[in-house]
Structures are given as structure tokens and as C-alpha cells.
Amino acid sequence: MKSYKQMSKEELLAEKAELEKRVEGFKAMNLSLNMTRGKPAPDQLDMSNTMYDTLSKDGFISEDGSDTRNYGVATGLSEVKKLFADVLKTSPENIYVGNGSSLNLMFDSIMRAMVFGEHDSPKPWSQVEGRKWLCPVPGYDRHFKVTEQCGFELIAVPLKEDGPDMDIVEELVKDPLVLGIWNVPCYTNPDGYVYSEEVCRRLASMKTAAPDFRIYWDNAYVVHHLYNEESKQGSLPDILSLCKEAGNPSRVYEFASTSKITFASAGISVIVANEENMKQAVKIMGIQTIGANKVNQLAHIRKLPNVEELKKHMSRHADILRPKFELTLDILEKEIAGTEAATWHKPLGGYFISVYTVPGTAKAVVAKCKELGVAFTPAGATYPYGIDPDDSNIRVAPSFPSLEDINKAVEVFAVCVKLSAVEKLLSV
Ligand SMILES: Cc1ncc(COP(=O)(O)O)c(C=O)c1O
Structure with missing residues (x-):
């Protein structure tokens, strides 16, 4: 035509x-x-309907002997941590397992920084007048709403085929009021792009004026290939390691969930963080809750016991x-x-x-x-x-x-x- x-x-x-x-x-x-x-x-969704059958058949005791029906094991079952660590190319000790929504974990993480500050914050974010957040566009509306709700000025950054325009990001983070950036590194919502390794490295190593700047790394689609594109997933490096290598070990929080693997809103979700960030988060989450739903974690790990099955x-x-x-x-x-x-x-x-x-x-x-x-x-x-x-x-x-x-x-x-x-x- x-x-x-x-x-x-x-x-x-x-x-x-x-x-x-x-x-x-x-x-x-x-x-x-x-x-x-x-x-x-x-x-x-039907593909996961039998997930709960194993509970009545094989019981509620997890690999390490804990009774998932009871309190305890606050940060998640070790076998679930292992699975997510394998998927996200990190170590099990960097993983916290939460309930049915990673968005909930992201919201709570920002709220913790707002109220208490990060471990390296000069002051809680709610006290930073004129705080700003970088939003690669087009992007996920619910991300933007979280930071809008928390009083951040949202700064749009163009998203290119290999990730956010890093020349612009590197300039913007020279402003000490810029406290973080949203990212969906694998199959961006909505464009479906995958970040290049170079962009990942630049995000990890860029010089930020805010000492407590955070990358929110929402790996919602990390295993959601339409063509079994292993090469794409393979090309996405572990962002925690990159931040550590670059001398910014606490720069990133990563998130993922099984919302589009098993049941949306009724699956399990994770935070991936380094030791200092995890310590700070778990200290506060330990007051908020005695622990997430481990029965659901057990059902999930029996359905999807390893990366091959996943x-x-x-x-x-x-x-x-x-x-x-x-x-x-x-x-x-x-x-x-x-x-x-x-x-x-x-x-x-x-x-x-x-x-x-x-x-x-x-x-x-x-x-x-x-x-x-x-x-x-x-x-x-x-x-x-x-x-x-x-x-x-x-x-x-x-x-x-x-x-x-x-x-x-x-x-x-x-x-x-x-x-x-x-x-x-x-x-x-
Ligand atoms: C990029 C991204 N992150 C998070 C979510 C929501 O994830 P959850 O169900 O784990 O809260 C979605 C849902 O569409 C999404 O597109």
C-alpha cells in the first residue's frame, strides 16, 4: 500500500x-x-490447576523439615530461594520470598525508604524536598503511579531498543534530588525490548549525586520468552553483581513474581538485594509480618522444582x-x-x-x-x-x-x- x-x-x-x-x-x-x-x-491458568494437589498427597513439610502451615522461616523456603537464585543468576541468600504481588513488594520497598530511609540515606526520602524519579518511557503505568503517589516528580527518559537512553540518564543523576529509576530489563512493558549488557553496566557504574540512589529492576518477564529465546535471557547479566563490581553494591533492588507463570495475584514474588539492603528490609518487614504464605511457596516448588521444569x-x-x-x-x-x-x-x-x-x-x-x-x-x-x-x-x-x-x-x-x-x- x-x-x-x-x-x-x-x-x-x-x-x-x-x-x-x-x-x-x-x-x-x-x-x-x-x-x-x-x-x-x-x-x-489451567496449566497450574493441580499445583495444590501435592499438599494433601505429600504433606506440608518443606525440604529443610519446616512445617509450612506454621510460623517460621520468615524470608522464604530455601528451595524456593534456590529456584529464583538460579533463574535470576544470583545467590539464595540474596532472595526474600513474598506473597502474590511483586508490585506490592516494590511499593513497600519505596515506602520503607520514604519512612525510614535506606541504610545509606542521609535522611528518609519523605524528607527530601523536590525528590525525583526517572521513568523510562513508554513504561508500566503502575510503576509510575507508585512513585507519583510517594510525591516524586516523574522524569521521563526515552527508552531505546537496548534500554533507557543512558547519555540522558547519566546527566540526570548528577542531580542529588534524583533518587531512583524504574526498569523492566527483559521484555520492557510495553515495547518488549531487552536491555543490552552495556546499558546494564552503565546503570550499575554511573556516578550518582544521591548516595542512596536505587535502581528498581523489575524482572517481571525474565522467563517469558515467546520463542524460547535463551540467547536474549542469556545476554541479560545479573545486575547485583554488576553493581558490586562497579563499587555500588547497594544500588539495586530486583523483583520478580510468578504472576504470569502460575496464578496472577495468587503466586509468589521475590525481592533480590545485597546483604546491606536485605538486612535493612528484613529488619522492617520482620516487624510488619511474621512471614509470607509458605504453603503456597511449597505448592509452587513442587510444581516447578527446578529451572528445567520451569x-x-x-x-x-x-x-x-x-x-x-x-x-x-x-x-x-x-x-x-x-x-x-x-x-x-x-x-x-x-x-x-x-x-x-x-x-x-x-x-x-x-x-x-x-x-x-x-x-x-x-x-x-x-x-x-x-x-x-x-x-x-x-x-x-x-x-x-x-x-x-x-x-x-x-x-x-x-x-x-x-x-x-x-x-x-x-x-x-
Ligand atoms: C512490568 C510489570 N511488573 C509487575 C507487574 C505486576 O506483577 P505482580 O502481579 O507480581 O504484582 C506487571 C503486571 O502486568 C508488569 O507488567
Whole structure:
């Protein structure tokens, strides 16, 4: 298809009429579809249904002899720590095992720094007037909301294919009010990029004015490959080791969970931290709770006893997800390629496809889809304060709907992307 930019006014008007005809066709279908939800589909969840059977069959005693039904073992079962240590290329003593939400652990970690300060903080973060936080964009809206809620000014940093723009980050961290940065290093939400080793090293070694600067390293998608892309995972180094090597051993908190491995919100989550950070965190968490749900930890480790079993399990997830991603990409390609009405790339893992519409049209696209009964994540959601300065990025979530629903929803989306692009060109 010809680029819209190269079309004459007459050609654009003809295209507009064609697209409007299709819109009328969609209206008549009375659609009610949802592409907003980055969550596992029911058949993915079903894969873990038998997880709890082992408890009544094999009992509640963990490897080290502790009774998981009772208090004790506050930082998590040793076999669970070992599994996560293997996945995240670290040591079991660096792991704390929490309950069903890593976002909860991230929120609490920031709150601890707000109220009590980090072990190397001159003062608690709540007392730092004008505190700021770096947000690679586009990014995960819930991350941004956590730091917004805690009174940080959110500073957007462009995310490139290999991670945040480090020239900009290195400049920004010269400001002592900049206290941290969000990261999703493996399959960024929503772009699906994987950080390069060089970016990881620069983050670990950069000179920050704040002595208690923290990297929040949310490894939510560390084993969520769509193509068993071992090479990608292999290329992501252990950030704790890099920080230690660079002489900044306390710079990072890493997080992960089984929300998109077993059950979302009913899985297990971890904090990975060095000795000093862990000591500070555990001291306070030990007052907050006597310990997390170890019965659930035991059920998980029996279902996924080692990395090999975890990989097999994740490849079954990938078998369900891959056709949904590929169908979405095929429709985008078939409908939009050549028109220059949008750009996107093929992610090799994670949960999203990130589409960039003609600047100034993303909100209009989402509104048009909504009118036709197809819900997409609000435009702007992937930016701090919900404001995309280019009004261009839209996060598409193909995991939850059926292939049949994706087929229709993405066609509607593509038509609305094209119509909005044509309208924009005709308006100038
Ligand atoms: C990057 C990222 N981190 C964290 C979460 C939420 O994780 P949890 O369920 O462990 O709180 C999500 C969910 O979509 C996510 O995309």
C-alpha cells in the first residue's frame, strides 16, 4: 500500500471514504471486545490447576523439615530461594520470598525508604524536598503511579531498543534530588525490548549525586520468552553483581513474581538485594509480618522444582501466547504496512505489542475503537502522569482474548489507526 504521506488529497479522500465504510460495517456488528488486559488467559491458568494437589498427597513439610502451615522461616523456603537464585543468576541468600504481588513488594520497598530511609540515606526520602524519579518511557503505568503517589516528580527518559537512553540518564543523576529509576530489563512493558549488557553496566557504574540512589529492576518477564529465546535471557547479566563490581553494591533492588507463570495475584514474588539492603528490609518487614504464605511457596516448588521444569512450563505458556501475538502482528502488517500510519516491532517475549500511531492521533484511535465496542489501553497510560507528549503510543495486549476476538479487535484497531492518520493529513 502507498504511504499516506505521498497520497494526493483526492486519494486521501477516497481512502477515508473506504475506511468509513468499514467503520459502518463494524458498527453493525455491535462488538464488545477488550484488548486492555495484560493478563494470562484461562487456558494458561489451567496449566497450574493441580499445583495444590501435592499438599494433601505429600504433606506440608518443606525440604529443610519446616512445617509450612506454621510460623517460621520468615524470608522464604530455601528451595524456593534456590529456584529464583538460579533463574535470576544470583545467590539464595540474596532472595526474600513474598506473597502474590511483586508490585506490592516494590511499593513497600519505596515506602520503607520514604519512612525510614535506606541504610545509606542521609535522611528518609519523605524528607527530601523536590525528590525525583526517572521513568523510562513508554513504561508500566503502575510503576509510575507508585512513585507519583510517594510525591516524586516523574522524569521521563526515552527508552531505546537496548534500554533507557543512558547519555540522558547519566546527566540526570548528577542531580542529588534524583533518587531512583524504574526498569523492566527483559521484555520492557510495553515495547518488549531487552536491555543490552552495556546499558546494564552503565546503570550499575554511573556516578550518582544521591548516595542512596536505587535502581528498581523489575524482572517481571525474565522467563517469558515467546520463542524460547535463551540467547536474549542469556545476554541479560545479573545486575547485583554488576553493581558490586562497579563499587555500588547497594544500588539495586530486583523483583520478580510468578504472576504470569502460575496464578496472577495468587503466586509468589521475590525481592533480590545485597546483604546491606536485605538486612535493612528484613529488619522492617520482620516487624510488619511474621512471614509470607509458605504453603503456597511449597505448592509452587513442587510444581516447578527446578529451572528445567520451569522452562518446560514457560514453553507451554509460549505455545498459547505465540499464535495470539503472531495473529496481531499479521493483521497490523496486512492492514497498515506501507501506509506509514503506524510503526511497531515484533517482541520476542513479554505480554505486549507497542504501536506508535501518527503523532497526535493515539487518543483519537482509542476513542474511535471504544465507540465501536473495542477497548484498548487509554492512550498516554504508558507515560508519567498519563501524558504522552506525542500522543502516539498505544499498548496492545493480546494475551487474554481468544484468537477469534483478536482477529476482529485488531482489524477494528488497524482501521481506526488508518482513519485517524488520514484525517490528520487532511486537516493540515
Ligand atoms: C512490568 C510489570 N511488573 C509487575 C507487574 C505486576 O506483577 P505482580 O502481579 O507480581 O504484582 C506487571 C503486571 O502486568 C508488569 O507488567
